[in-house]
Amino acid sequence: MSDSSMNEPTSGLVPRLRFPEFREAGEWEEKPLGKLCEILNNRRQPITSNNRVSGPYPYYGASGIVDYVADFIFDERLVLMGEDGAKWGAFEKTAFIAEGKYWVNNHAHVLKPRGLSDVLLEAILTMIDVSPYITGAAPPKLTLGKLKKIPITVPASVLEKQKIAACLSSLDALIAAQADKLDALKTHKKGLMQQLFPREGETVPRLRFPEFREAGEWNTKLVKGLISTVTPPKKLTSNLYEDEGRFPVIDQSQSYICGWTDDEEALVSCDVPLLVFGDHTCVLKIVDQPFAQGADGIKIIKANREVEPAFLYQYLLHNPVGMESYKRHFSTLKEKIVVYPDINTGEQQKIAACLSSLDALIAAQADKLDALKTHKKGLMQQLFPSPEAVAA
Structure with missing residues (x-):
């Protein structure tokens, strides 16, 4: 998406960048979060660590997955938002999408959007500073009452909501693919290290460079x-x-x-x-x-x-x-x-150079992932009206 494809409004509840077809669509609407979501907190259930049975289903808390359990209580895409024990500042992953079969404890609010997509709601809640709505200190908490009052600014046009959500979804897909590539490299290095170094109690690795196969024990x-x-x-x-x-x-x-x-x-x-x-x-x-x-x-x-x-x-x-x-x-x-191995044979240097080159690849891929995340953050700051700290 290029800057030239959008206009740059200067006032009102409008974003700095807008898709061409929505340049004359007027200001966005501000609504309390409680009017934009069905809140499903009554369905969540905590399970103490002693009572959890290990299984394949994610067990979500305030900031994400905290365990995996043998059963589930949700089987749909929903937005989760930390109630306590979370971070609530701008771009601190206040909200996140859960999908598939999973369990949620009582430390996360469960939101089902109405009139806008979960991708759009997650993006808005991630952008804004929710900390003025937090009460208490031990621990600080985002109560249900305060949650419902958080002002959310959204386009009036359903088509504009869909366009922004599609744009963000495509970026999320790129970020996920890059994260998978990074994880694959890390897994490859880990597996290679397990072969290049001897197993515990042994003095010869399972994999050696050809020129060192007859070099003897380490x-x-x-x-x-x-x-x-x-x-x-x-x-x-x-x-x-x-x-x-x-x-x-x-x-x-x-x-x-x-x-x-x-x-x-x-x-x-x-x-x-x-x-x-x-x-x-x-x-x-x-x-x-x-x-x-x-x-x-x-x-x-x-x-x-x-x-x-x-x-x-x-x-x-x-x-x-x-x-x-x-x-x-x-x-x-x-x-x-x-x-x-003996340092004079050059085997140490060869192993170190091999693994260091992988480290360089991993670092480069990590930089690309960070760049994509930074790009998404910058784009969000322009696709949505500038979020001021919401007043409690």
Whole structure:
């Protein structure tokens, strides 16, 4: 959809971009949510974790699927919206569509749209800031009464509603296809790692590159015998740049970069790539550029001459029980067994290069997925009248 195919109204309850055939269709209508939906909360039922019988049907809570159970109470497409324990800010996935056979607990409102599609309603509820309608603090809650009062702005024309919903549905299909492609790559890498590294208790992998098939068994050693730790010159916990600065400041968060700095006196040199391990989050990253350490809670790890840093990184990611097996502490990580080929044969480097190339593909696909989501968000902001924070 190009900007040239739509007009740009300047006032009233109208979007900034509009399909050509609706340019003269007038302002949109504002109605309370309770007038646009049948609310099916009386049909939902909570099941305590002790009483749940595992099965194939999704069990929905405030923000999505929380379990799978043996029975269902809904068998139709409906819109779910968090009642408590959810996020209610703009674009925080306040609402989502459930379809097929599923169960819903009492933490999500169940909405059946009337006069507009579920895709359109989900998009509108996702866009707006519902937080002014939230009451209480322990926990905060979107009550049924407040839910019904949320003002929803929709086109008067049924055809315009359908056109917008079709546009968003096509984007959703692209996003879903891209997400499937990303998941397939991750699954492929996981399966490849299971073959490129020996199984527990073994010293030869099931799959080897042709030139190493006669290279013999791998070596075995504890992590602590293959590494040393690096102490940073100092730690930076304040006065960090959010998106500027020449050097990243690393902590133990999932994103692992908590800010940026120009302070060269705080830098850890990266003559060779280093591993960074979060003591409490179990996040493991490999870093190949100078950086500063942020808050406490990370260990900076340097591989010795027996192992390539990238090989050790991939091997530790491959842990069959997952990072939780490290019990959230570096002292446990040090006792983990590593099985590795002789570094002089080049097998470590070949495995690391193979898996790193897959990581690059996965990162590229993840960027494409993020770009599609960003495009959809930007388009929604133009296809709907600008959502002001709704007043309770």
